[in-house]
Amino acid sequence: EKKPEKIFLNSIGSSELGYITVAEYQENIPFNIKRVYWTYYTPNKVTRGHHAHKALEQCIFAVNGKIEFELINVNGEKSTFILDSPEVGLYIPPMHWRTIKFSHNAVLLCLASDVYKKSDYIRDYDYFLKK
Numbered sequence: 001e002k003k004p005e006k007i008f009l010n011s012i013g014s015s016e017l018g019y020i021t022v023a024e025y026q027e028n029i030p031f032n033i034k035r036v037y038w039t040y041y042t043p044n045k046v047t048r049g050h051h052a053h054k055a056l057e058q059c060i061f062a063v064n065g066k067i068e069f070e071l072i073n074v075n076g077e078k079s080t081f082i083l084d085s086p087e088v089g090l091y092i093p094p095m096h097w098r099t100i101k102f103s104h105n106a107v108l109l110c111l112a113s114d115v116y117k118k119s120d121y122i123r124d125y126d127y128f129l130k131k
């Protein structure tokens with residue numbers, strides 16, 4: 001069973017020049033990237049997520065700001081992760097219920113293993129736990 005884990009990437013550069021960080025298939029991303037999306041301007045008081053994915057794998061970055069994740073696996077076990085550095089990501093395996101909170105300046109970048117499929121979402125928490 002795959003577990004959620006932080007991904008630590010290199011940042012190339014210096015404070016004089018600025019930085020570049022690279023996420024690359026097989027180097028540090030464990031799946032073929034088929035979709036990229038980003039979210040921004042999420043108000044502080046809003047909690048998003050509230051779903052799990054049946055098969056989708058994701059690597060998520062806070063390229064700006066701070067993002068807090070609470071993940072729950074199918075056994076009901078909880079883990080929390082804070083992303084607040086553009087060089088640190090979070091790998092989320094399939095079948096993890098997530099709730100996500102954002103600082104207002106947060107920009108969430110998601111690398112996803114598949115195209116958008118509505119049928120891949122589980123939005124009912126009780127149904128999720130019974131899986």
Ligand code: TYD
Nearest residue numbers: 035036037039048049050051100115116117
């Ligand atoms: P959703 O994944 O539910 O985000 P959150 O859990 O943070 O609220 O997506 C929000 C809306 O955006 C939903 O109506 C589906 C739509 N959407 C797409 O059309 N394509 C995509 O690739 C994604 C990620 C979302």
